Amino acid sequence: MRISEQQDAAASGEAEKLPHNGELRFPPVNSLGYPVFDTNGNMPVPDEERLQMVQLAEVKFAELFDILRIDRNDPNATNTPRRLAKMWVMELYKGRFDPPPALTVFPNRKKVDELVISKNNTVMSVCSHHWQTISGTCTVGYLPGDKVIGLSKISRIVDWFSRRGQIQEELGEQIADYIEELIQPKALGVVIKSRHYCMIARGVTEDEDKSVMITSVMRGGLGTDFNLRNEFLKLIS
Numbered sequence: 001m002r003i004s005e006q007q008d009a010a011a012s013g014e015a016e017k018l019p020h021n022g023e024l025r026f027p028p029v030n031s032l033g034y035p036v037f038d039t040n041g042n043m044p045v046p047d048e049e050r051l052q053m054v055q056l057a058e059v060k061f062a063e064l065f066d067i068l069r070i071d072r073n074d075p076n077a078t079n080t081p082r083r084l085a086k087m088w089v090m091e092l093y094k095g096r097f098d099p100p101p102a103l104t105v106f107p108n109r110k111k112v113d114e115l116v117i118s119k120n121n122t123v124m125s126v127c128s129h130h131w132q133t134i135s136g137t138c139t140v141g142y143l144p145g146d147k148v149i150g151l152s153k154i155s156r157i158v159d160w161f162s163r164r165g166q167i168q169e170e171l172g173e174q175i176a177d178y179i180e181e182l183i184q185p186k187a188l189g190v191v192i193k194s195r196h197y198c199m200i201a202r203g204v205t206e207d208e209d210k211s212v213m214i215t216s217v218m219r220g221g222l223g224t225d226f227n228l229r230n231e232f233l234k235l236i237s
C-alpha cells in the first residue's frame with residue numbers, strides 16, 4: 001500500500017491489514033483527526049465538539065434509515081436520527097466524554113474500622129457487543145484506611161463508568177480501580193447485578209425475570225479474610 005493510500009485508508013477509518021499476526025488494525029485517529037479510544041474508555045470532550053458529534057451522527061443515522069428502508073416522511077420517525085444522535089452522545093455514552101465527577105475525600109478521623117456500604121447504586125449502561133441496555137445495580141463496600149468518601153459520591157462514580165459501552169466484568173474492575181486509587185481502602189468489594197437486554201431482546205431471548213448476571217470484585221481484606229467477606233455478603237444480601 002502506498003503512503004497516500006494508507007492516509008486515505010486512515011482518513012476513511014478503514015482497517016488496514018498488517019502483516020504480523022494477520023490482525024486487523026484500525027488507525028488511532030478518526031476521520032477528523034481526533035484520537036479514538038475503547039468503548040468503555042474516557043477522554044473529556046468540550047461542549048462544542050459534542051454538538052459537532054451530534055450533527056455528524058445525525059447524518060449517519062439518517063443514512064442508516066435509508067439502508068433499513070425507513071420512510072423519512074413517516075411522522076413517527078421524522079426527527080428520530082437527531083434524537084438517536086443526541087441520545088448516544090449526551091446520555092448513553094456521556095461517561096466517555098464527561099470529566100470525572102467532582103468528589104470529596106475526607107480523612108478517617110474516627111479511625112472507622114468497620115465495613116462502609118453503599119447499596120444498590122443504579123447501573124444504566126449499554127453492552128459494547130450489541131449496544132443493548134444493561135440495567136441493574138452496583139453495591140460497593142469498603143473497609144476504610146486513612147480516607148473515607150462521601151457515600152452519595154459512589155453513585156456518581158458508578159454512573160460515570162456505566163454511561164459507556166461496557167462489559168459487566170470490566171465495569172466492576174474499573175469502579176474498583178478508581179475507588180482504590182482514590183481512598184486506598186483496606187478492603188473493597190464491588191458487586192453488580194444486572195439484566196442484559198442483548199440476552200433478553202435478541203439471541204437466546206432469556207426470560208426477563210430470570211436472567212440476572214452477577215459479578216463481584218473483592219480486593220484486599222475482602223479477598224483474603226473469609227469472615228469479613230461473609231459479613232459483607234450478609235450485609236448486602
Ligand SMILES: [Zn+2]
Nearest residue numbers: 127129130198
Ligand atoms: Zn451484548
